[in-house]
Amino acid sequence: MTAVSPVVKPVSQLRLAPGSTVTIQDVSWQEFESILGELGEKRSARVAYSQSTLEIMVPLPEHEKPKDLLSDIVKILLKKTGKKYEPFGSTTFKRENIAGVEPDACFYIQNYQRMISRRRLEPDDPPPDLAIEMDVTSKTTLDAYEAIAVPELWIYDNSKLTIYLLENGHYLKSDRSPNFPHIPLTQIIPATVERSWQVGTVQALEEFEKAIIKLPRSEDTGISEESIKELS
Numbered sequence: 001m002t003a004v005s006p007v008v009k010p011v012s013q014l015r016l017a018p019g020s021t022v023t024i025q026d027v028s029w030q031e032f033e034s035i036l037g038e039l040g041e042k043r044s045a046r047v048a049y050s051q052s053t054l055e056i057m058v059p060l061p062e063h064e065k066p067k068d069l070l071s072d073i074v075k076i077l078l079k080k081t082g083k084k085y086e087p088f089g090s091t092t093f094k095r096e097n098i099a100g101v102e103p104d105a106c107f108y109i110q111n112y113q114r115m116i117s118r119r120r121l122e123p124d125d126p127p128p129d130l131a132i133e134m135d136v137t138s139k140t141t142l143d144a145y146e147a148i149a150v151p152e153l154w155i156y157d158n159s160k161l162t163i164y165l166l167e168n169g170h171y172l173k174s175d176r177s178p179n180f181p182h183i184p185l186t187q188i189i190p191a192t193v194e195r196s197w198q199v200g201t202v203q204a205l206e207e208f209e210k211a212i213i214k215l216p217r218s219e220d221t222g223i224s225e226e227s228i229k230e231l232s
Contacts, residue, residue, distance in 0.1 A: 049100040050143035099147035103131040
């Protein structure tokens with residue numbers, strides 16, 4: 001009987017169609033680091049690693065517009081609420097030997113000052129205070145975020161925004177964001193994304209900004225029901 005040798009090809013030679021995901025089991029941390037190096041930084045594919053499982057995902061083209069829109073919305077909200085921040089895009093965040101993940105967008109808010117001068121992450125840097133993911137249903141990705149201990153995670157999928165807050169090491173769904181507690185994000189963000197497909201991103205963001213009622217540092221800070229209806 002002839003022995004069959006496994007076929008070994010570089011991961012960089014994978015040709016994945018937009019919207020596809022490849023899952024690889026039993027990947028060691030050293031192998032994960034090697035694969036990251038092989039894939040390089042300039043790529044459309046994103047990765048998530050947790051519990052020795054590696055996922056490589058290629059987003060759909062229609063994923064890009066909502067991703068940029070949500071990032072712009074967060075910046076508007078932070079400006080309106082008087083909060084400073086540092087954006088870190090889709091930086092690869094790791095917990096040594098345990099997990100790695102690349103958000104679609106992320107922000108340092110409470111820890112922004114510490115990250116101002118960072119060109120590369122240091123081993124003792126905190127995780128981002130807020131991360132955003134598009135079209136994620138993967139347990140591997142959620143497990144990775146939990147392991148890295150990102151306090152707040154937004155997932156936008158199928159025209160729905162879900163907010164996850166980390167409590168005792170696990171994510172719980174929430175109707176509100178502690179960063180913007182008086183703004184009904186799960187209502188207004190899907191409405192703004194849908195509006196962008198109708199009138200364009202710039203106009204949708206202008207309408208969103210006008211819809212926000214700015215009453216800084218007050219429990220009344222928020223957005224009117226009439227404003228939400230106008231965006232819908």
